[in-house]
Amino acid sequence: MACVPLPICPLAMAESERSLPVFPDRIEVLLAEAGLEGEALTMRMTGYPHGCARPYLAEIGLVGKAPSLYNLYPGGDRTGMRLNALDREALGEEAQLDILRPRLKRFAGLRGAGKTFGSWPAAYSRDGEEPMRIETRIQDVLLLFGELRNAPYAPAAFATSFGAEDMVLTDLIAKHAPWIEIFTLDTGRLPEETYRLIQETRGHYHLPIQVYFPEHGTVERYVREHGPNAFYESQEMRKTCCHMRKVEPLQRALQGKGAWVTGMRREQALTRQDLAVQEWDAAHELPKFNPLADWRGKEVWDYIRRFEVPYNRLHDQGYPSIGCAPCTRAISPDQDIRAGRWWWENPAAKECGLHVVDGRLIRARPATPQKPPGQT
Numbered sequence: 019m020a021c022v023p024l025p026i027c028p029l030a031m032a033e034s035e036r037s038l039p040v041f042p043d044r045i046e047v048l049l050a051e052a053g054l055e056g057e058a059l060t061m062r063m064t065g066y067p068h069g070c071a072r073p074y075l076a077e078i079g080l081v082g083k084a085p086s087l088y089n090l091y092p093g094g095d096r097t098g099m100r101l102n103a104l105d106r107e108a109l110g111e112e113a114q115l116d117i118l119r120p121r122l123k124r125f126a127g128l129r130g131a132g133k134t135f136g137s138w139p140a141a142y143s144r145d146g147e148e149p150m151r152i153e154t155r156i157q158d159v160l161l162l163f164g165e166l167r168n169a170p171y172a173p174a175a176f177a178t179s180f181g182a183e184d185m186v187l188t189d190l191i192a193k194h195a196p197w198i199e200i201f202t203l204d205t206g207r208l209p210e211e212t213y214r215l216i217q218e219t220r221g222h223y224h225l226p227i228q229v230y231f232p233e234h235g236t237v238e239r240y241v242r243e244h245g246p247n248a249f250y251e252s253q254e255m256r257k258t259c260c261h262m263r264k265v266e267p268l269q270r271a272l273q274g275k276g277a278w279v280t281g282m283r284r285e286q287a288l289t290r291q292d293l294a295v296q297e298w299d300a301a302h303e304l305p306k307f308n309p310l311a312d313w314r315g316k317e318v319w320d321y322i323r324r325f326e327v328p329y330n331r332l333h334d335q336g337y338p339s340i341g342c343a344p345c346t347r348a349i350s351p352d353q354d355i356r357a358g359r360w361w362w363e364n365p366a367a368k369e370c371g372l373h374v375v376d377g378r379l380i381r382a383r384p385a386t387p388q389k390p391p392g393q394t
């Protein structure tokens with residue numbers, strides 16, 4: 019499969035010694051899940067595209083990109099057919115499995131009787147046609163939504179903040195997965211454009227959207243003691259505000275749920291690069307699903323335009339990420355997607371407490387801290 023005499027391939031960065039003993043076992047689990055147990059499958063892992071393992075001549079080819087990160091190639095079958103197309107770049111192990119899982123299931127469902135695994139590349143559906151790509155993406159999400167219909171995940175709830183990704187998921191849930199409840203957190207400080215979109219979404223889809231508010235007594239006490247905009251004064255004040263307006267209402271929203279769904283994507287920040295489609299949310303002790311983890315920003319917007327999905331007009335004004343009005347501002351195209359959130363803070367401490375992965379809060383890529391309005 020690949021050279022193993024060295025822990026890391028000297029031609030690139032493939033960690034063959036660490037990955038080889040464990041990764042094929044995990045692929046076998048996926049095969050069993052897809053009903054393909056016992057099928058012959060060739061997997062090749064190598065340090066660079068023209069390396070000794072020849073990843074193109076395998077049903078699954080992996081090329082080392084950096085320590086623990088691989089590019090994924092659909093590869094070719096054992097007769098030497100080549101697709102020669104890079105599928106995804108710089109994936110961690112969990113991300114690779116997330117991408118392969120629905121594709122193996124789809125392959126199992128699509129192939130004709132008596133076909134061997136050699137027909138896998140033809141069924142892989144990695145192609146240059148944008149409409150097909152979106153269709154493939156949609157199928158992956160709907161497969162996942164199907165699993166959320168029953169135990170142990172039901173009732174599943176989708177947390178929307180009405181960002182672009184959330185509107186894609188809202189559209190899919192409204193049309194195909196009404197068993198997933200939709201809720202949002204109204205912090206009381208949202209931009210007017212977001213309220214308009216909430217209203218528009220209700221009318222467009224005729225959907226009940228459950229809105230959770232902060233406990234009014236806690237907010238009244240905070241504002242009386244510190245003022246309405248105290249979150250600019252210190253990180254502690256900001257975190258207290260986020261906790262009472264977001265974290266506590268989220269805890270209430272998730273009570274009694276079997277799983278929750280978010281619109282988070284890997285591309286949104288470097289720290290989300292290994293975001294998995296399925297995670298264990300230790301803070302809420304629930305399975306958490308990020309069905310768009312692997313989507314690119316362009317694909318989100320292709321979906322919105324193709325299906326005429328309502329979206330927040332602030333996205334047209336330089337706001338790729340939208341939170342509370344006083345804590346979000348427009349950014350320039352060369353800045354990180356989340357640079358406009360809490361821009362006055364040290365980037366290493368930016369979070370609101372809603373998303374925790376492996377015990378760590380997910381943070382945005384570092385950006386230059388700047389002062390809040392009114393401060394010099």
Ligand code: SF4
Binds near residue numbers: 207
């Ligand atoms: S984003 Fe700003 S206004 Fe909204 S809850 Fe957090 S600190 Fe408060």
